[in-house]
Structures are given as structure tokens and as C-alpha cells.
Amino acid sequence: MAEFSRGFGARRRESDPHLPPGQYLTSDFPVLSAGPTPRVAIEDWEFSVVTETAVRTSWSWDELMALPIEDIDTDIHCVTRWSKLGTHWRGVSLDVLLADVVTSAPSAMAHSDGGYTTNVPLADLRGGKAWVAFEFDGAPLAPEHGGPARLLVPHLYFWKSAKWVRGLVLQEHDDPGFWEQNGYNLHGDPWREERYW
Ligand SMILES: Nc1nc2c(c(=O)[nH]1)N[C@H]1C(S)=C(S)[C@@H](COP(=O)(O)O)O[C@H]1N2
Ligand SMILES: [Mo]
Secondary structure (H helix, E strand, C coil), X not given: CHHHHHHHHHHHHHCCCCCCCCCEECCCCCCCCCCCCCCCCHHXXXXXXXXXXXXXXXXXXXXXXXXXXXXXXXXEECCCCEEEEEEEEEEEEHHHHHCCCCCCCCEEEEEECCCCEEEEEHHHHCCCCCEEEEEECCEECCHHHCCCCEEECCCCCHHHCCCCEEEEEXXXXXXXXHHHHCCECCCCCHHXXXXXX
């Protein structure tokens, strides 16, 4: 009976409708960083958006905190095949940050402290699908998970959610970022298994 129960449980987990193909569930929160954790003083921190015509808009930490803050309940999926369901974050929607930015660029390059970059189509950053997040599970985002703030684009594989994010550069071409230059997919939709290219 025990054998049967275990097998049944495993099958149920594998068929969880929230789990994209080729992923397994994890309940811990792995840290995946390509380099050391950068540290930046909040007074020196700002987030900027630079358009394809080099118009720059920026927000200090206090200015970011004064914007509407959203609660986000979402699943996250790493290309190394772990998924974590029902994670809770707080952050500012990219819709808010991009509202007054005049652009016809189709794509953005996210830039982080430490030099990490990742490209994301603007269509994937708009429409309630992406945030600059600074709280996880009711606490300030831990430095190893991207604190003080990271991009959160949970409908794409988690490498698109740039930790220690400091800005977006809007671009005419969907040029590859750090992992994309190293073989990861330009888009990264977990439901289509867009892992590599
Ligand atoms: N700046 C930066 N952001 C990053 C990474 C990184 O190495 N540097 N790794 C990416 C990858 S591959 C994943 S899976 C997630 C991991 O986030 P976590 O360490 O909070 O789990 O961050 C993404 N964002
Ligand atoms: Mo990853």
C-alpha cells in the first residue's frame, strides 16, 4: 500500500497542471548566480529606462517605493528544470514604469549590477506580466536572490528575471544577453520548452 501511495503521489505531481513540460517541483529556493553577489547602497541605487533615441528616465529607491506596489502570486520555472509554485512577491509593475516612456522599440535589454544582461521583448514586459520586485515571502528580497531589487518575469524561464537589476535599454533588435549568447533561447517560454537555440 505504501508503494502504491508513493507512486500515485509521484504521478500526481508530474501531472500538476501548473508544471511546464520537463520540469520538477521543488519547495526550497535554489540560488543560481553567474558571479558574486554585488552590493549597492540604497542611496546610490536607481532604476533607469533608456529608449532607442537615448531618452533616459530614472527612479531613485524612494521614487520607486512611492509608485503603486503590487502583490504578486506566481510560479517560477528555471531552465535547469526546477519549478517553484505559489511564490509571493511585491514589486512595481513594468506597466507603471513604462507608462510615460515613448518608444517603438520591440525589445529591451535588462542590465544588472555585476554586468549580467538578458533580453526580453517589450510585449513580455507589458500587460501585467513583469515587475521590479523587492520583496519575497513578506521580507525584503535577500541579496543572493537579487536584492535590493530584481526583474520578475515569471511567465518566462527564470534566467530572464535579472537579479540586482538597474535598468532597461530599449532596442530595435532582440539582441542576445548573457545566457542567450551562451546558447539559451532568445525568448524562453517554459510552456513551449524554449530552453536553447
Ligand atoms: N544578475 C543576475 N541575474 C540572474 C542570474 C545571474 O546569474 N545574475 N541568474 C539567472 C538564473 S539562470 C536564474 S535560474 C535565476 C535564479 O534566481 P535565484 O537565485 O533567486 O533562484 O536568476 C536569474 N537572474
Ligand atoms: Mo536558471
